[in-house]
Amino acid sequence: MSMQKCGLFYTTYGREDGLFPSRFQKICLALFFAVLLICPQFMNSYVMSIMNLILIAIIGAVSLNLLTGVCGQMSLGHGAFLGVGAYGAAVFSNMGAPFFLALLGGGAVSAMIGMIFGIPSLRLKGIYLAISTLAAQLILEYVFLHAGGLTGGANGLPVDAPEIMGYSFDTDSKIFYLILFVTVLCVLVVTNVIRSRPGRAFVAIRDYHQSAENVGVNLFAFKLQAFGLSSFLAGVAGGLWAHYTMYITPEQFSMGLSISYLAMIIIGGMGSVLGSIFGAIFITLLPEMLNLLTSSLSGVAPDLSAIIVPMKEGVFGLMLVLFLIFEPEGLVRKWRLTKAYWKLYPFAY
Amino acid sequence: MEYYLQLIINGLVVGSIYSLVALGFVIIFKATKVVNFAQGELVMVGAYVCFALTVQYQLPFLVSFFLTLVFSVILAILVERLVLRPLIGEPIISVIMVTIGLSSMLKSFVQMTWGTQIQVFPPILPQEPYMLMGLPIAPVYIAAFGLSLLLFGVFSLFFKYSSLGIAMRATAFDQQAAQSMGIGIKSIFALSWCIAAVVSSIGGIILGNINGINAQLGQLGLKVFPAVILGGLDSLLGAALGGLIIGVLENICEGAAKDLFGLGGFKEVASFVVLVIILMIKPHGLFGTKEIERV
Incomplete structure (x- = not known):
C-alpha cells in the first residue's frame, strides 16, 4: 500500500526542518494540486463558489492559528480585522488601485x-x-456601520471584480485560480514563519512567557509582530472576500465570523497549519451539508426550511462542544492517527 | 436636564438587570474560573420558558415564575455535568469556546421553539406610572430595581453566613484547601451554575416584563463584560455597582452622542470603549483581587 519509508532518516537538521520530508509527500501534493487546477473545468459554479469560500476561510483560519494557536494570544476580533482588510481593499480598489496593490493595502x-x-x-x-x-x-463593527463616508454604512460598499492586465476574473471558476494562488502564498508564508526564528519565539511565548523573556525573546516586539502578521493575512483574506462577493456590508464581519474562525482552529487543531486547513473545510462545508440534508428530507418533513437557519447555528455549537470534549486536539490528530495506521498496514507495529 | 435625569433613571433600571446577570457571571467565575459567554443565553432561555408557561399554558404568573426557576436549576445542572465538567483543567481558550458553543445551542433551541419575532408578556403590574420628583416612572421599573436590590441582599447574606455560602467562598479562595477540609468541589461547581442560572432567569423575566422578549436577548450577555471588568472579575459588590454604572453610563453616552454629534446607536459600544480604557489603566477593576505579576 504505502510507498513511504516506515521511519524517516535525516543527516542534517536542515533536512528535518524541510517543508516536505519525503518524496512520496511531494508527489501526493503535486497530484493534489494538479487535480485542484483542472477541477474548475468539470465543476459547476455552485461547487466552485464553495471551494472559493473554503480557500478564503483557509487564509483567515491559518492567520488566526498563527496568533492564537502558535503565539497563544486569543483573539475574539479576527472577523473585524478581516472586515478592516475588506473595507480597505474595497476603498483602494474603488480609488483605482490595481488588484494586488489594493489587496496589500487592505492587509496593511x-x-x-x-x-x-x-x-x-x-x-x-x-x-x-x-x-x-x-x-x-x-x-470596529460600530465603525463599519457608522463611518458612512468611507464604508457606505449599513447600505454596504460595491466592489468591482478583480482585473489584472485587462483580464477580468468575473466568474467563480476564473477567480478560483486567483484565490488559490493567494491562498497558497499565504499558507507558505505562515508555514515558513512558524519554522523560523519568529515562529520559535511565538511558541516560546505561548508555552511560558517568563522563560521566553529570560532566554532573550522580546515579548512586546514578538507579540506585536504576531498581531501584525496575523491581521495582515486576515486583511488579505478580507480583501479577497470583498473582491469575490463584490459587495460588502457590516453584518458580514460580525462577532459570528470571529467565532467561526476560532471554531475552525479548534476543530482543526490548534497551532497546526494543516489543522487550520481541515477546520476551514469542515466549518465551511457544515452549513452546506445541512442544506443538502434538509432539501433531501423536504419530501418527508416539509416545514424544515423554516428552522434551517437556527438549526445551522445549533449544529455548529454542538460540533464545537463535542470536539472540545472528545477530541480537543482536533481533526489533525485524527489525520495523524489515520496516517500512522496506514503507514504500517497490515502490521500494527 | 430633565432629559438626562430620565436617562439616568432608565440607566439604573437597565443597569440593575446588568448587575443581576453580572452577579451570575461573577459567581461562576469565582467558584470555577470559567468565563461564561452563555450568560446572556441563560437570561433568554429563562425569559422564554416563563413566557411559554404564562401565555401558552395559561398558568398564573407566580406559578410559572417558580417553575421557571426549577427549570433553570435543571438546565444548569445538565450544563455543568455534561459540558463543563469534562473540561476542568483544560486551557482557557477551550473553556471560553465551549461556553460559546453552548450559547449557540441555546440560541438555536429558543429560535427553533419560539421563532424570532418579539413576544410580549401580559401586564402583571399596574400600567399607571408613579410620579417621582416630577418624573413618571413605570411600576415595573421600580419592581425591577427593588427585586435586584433584594436579590443582592439575599446573596450577600448567603455568602456571609450560610455554611454553603462559606463553602463556596472557600472553594473560590483555594480549591485544594477547600477539598481537604471536606468540601465537595464538584457539587460547589454545580451549585454555582445553578445560582447563576436562577439569577439570570429572574433578570430575563424582569426584562421581558419591561421590553418584551426576542431572540436577540442573548446579546445582553456581552454587556456583562464591561460591568464585571469595571467592578472586578471576582467581586460580587463590584458586579452590582459595575452593572449599575455601565447601565447609567451607556444611557448618558447615547443621549450625549445624539445631542452633540447626532450619532445614533452609540449605546452599543460606549460601554466597550469604557472597558478598553479600564483594561489599560486598572485591569483588576474597582474591587477585584490584584494579581501581582510581571508580564
Whole structure:
C-alpha cells in the first residue's frame, strides 16, 4: 500500500526542518494540486463558489492559528480585522488601485489596526485579552456601520471584480485560480514563519512567557509582530472576500465570523497549519451539508426550511462542544492517527 | 436636564438587570474560573420558558415564575455535568469556546421553539406610572430595581453566613484547601451554575416584563463584560455597582452622542470603549483581587 519509508532518516537538521520530508509527500501534493487546477473545468459554479469560500476561510483560519494557536494570544476580533482588510481593499480598489496593490493595502491597514488593538496584549493575558479583543470587535463593527463616508454604512460598499492586465476574473471558476494562488502564498508564508526564528519565539511565548523573556525573546516586539502578521493575512483574506462577493456590508464581519474562525482552529487543531486547513473545510462545508440534508428530507418533513437557519447555528455549537470534549486536539490528530495506521498496514507495529 | 435625569433613571433600571446577570457571571467565575459567554443565553432561555408557561399554558404568573426557576436549576445542572465538567483543567481558550458553543445551542433551541419575532408578556403590574420628583416612572421599573436590590441582599447574606455560602467562598479562595477540609468541589461547581442560572432567569423575566422578549436577548450577555471588568472579575459588590454604572453610563453616552454629534446607536459600544480604557489603566477593576505579576 504505502510507498513511504516506515521511519524517516535525516543527516542534517536542515533536512528535518524541510517543508516536505519525503518524496512520496511531494508527489501526493503535486497530484493534489494538479487535480485542484483542472477541477474548475468539470465543476459547476455552485461547487466552485464553495471551494472559493473554503480557500478564503483557509487564509483567515491559518492567520488566526498563527496568533492564537502558535503565539497563544486569543483573539475574539479576527472577523473585524478581516472586515478592516475588506473595507480597505474595497476603498483602494474603488480609488483605482490595481488588484494586488489594493489587496496589500487592505492587509496593511488591517495590520496597523490589529497592532493597535494588540498593544494591550503586553499587559493582558488569558481572559482579559479575550475580552479586550471582544471590545475591539464590537468597536470596529460600530465603525463599519457608522463611518458612512468611507464604508457606505449599513447600505454596504460595491466592489468591482478583480482585473489584472485587462483580464477580468468575473466568474467563480476564473477567480478560483486567483484565490488559490493567494491562498497558497499565504499558507507558505505562515508555514515558513512558524519554522523560523519568529515562529520559535511565538511558541516560546505561548508555552511560558517568563522563560521566553529570560532566554532573550522580546515579548512586546514578538507579540506585536504576531498581531501584525496575523491581521495582515486576515486583511488579505478580507480583501479577497470583498473582491469575490463584490459587495460588502457590516453584518458580514460580525462577532459570528470571529467565532467561526476560532471554531475552525479548534476543530482543526490548534497551532497546526494543516489543522487550520481541515477546520476551514469542515466549518465551511457544515452549513452546506445541512442544506443538502434538509432539501433531501423536504419530501418527508416539509416545514424544515423554516428552522434551517437556527438549526445551522445549533449544529455548529454542538460540533464545537463535542470536539472540545472528545477530541480537543482536533481533526489533525485524527489525520495523524489515520496516517500512522496506514503507514504500517497490515502490521500494527 | 430633565432629559438626562430620565436617562439616568432608565440607566439604573437597565443597569440593575446588568448587575443581576453580572452577579451570575461573577459567581461562576469565582467558584470555577470559567468565563461564561452563555450568560446572556441563560437570561433568554429563562425569559422564554416563563413566557411559554404564562401565555401558552395559561398558568398564573407566580406559578410559572417558580417553575421557571426549577427549570433553570435543571438546565444548569445538565450544563455543568455534561459540558463543563469534562473540561476542568483544560486551557482557557477551550473553556471560553465551549461556553460559546453552548450559547449557540441555546440560541438555536429558543429560535427553533419560539421563532424570532418579539413576544410580549401580559401586564402583571399596574400600567399607571408613579410620579417621582416630577418624573413618571413605570411600576415595573421600580419592581425591577427593588427585586435586584433584594436579590443582592439575599446573596450577600448567603455568602456571609450560610455554611454553603462559606463553602463556596472557600472553594473560590483555594480549591485544594477547600477539598481537604471536606468540601465537595464538584457539587460547589454545580451549585454555582445553578445560582447563576436562577439569577439570570429572574433578570430575563424582569426584562421581558419591561421590553418584551426576542431572540436577540442573548446579546445582553456581552454587556456583562464591561460591568464585571469595571467592578472586578471576582467581586460580587463590584458586579452590582459595575452593572449599575455601565447601565447609567451607556444611557448618558447615547443621549450625549445624539445631542452633540447626532450619532445614533452609540449605546452599543460606549460601554466597550469604557472597558478598553479600564483594561489599560486598572485591569483588576474597582474591587477585584490584584494579581501581582510581571508580564
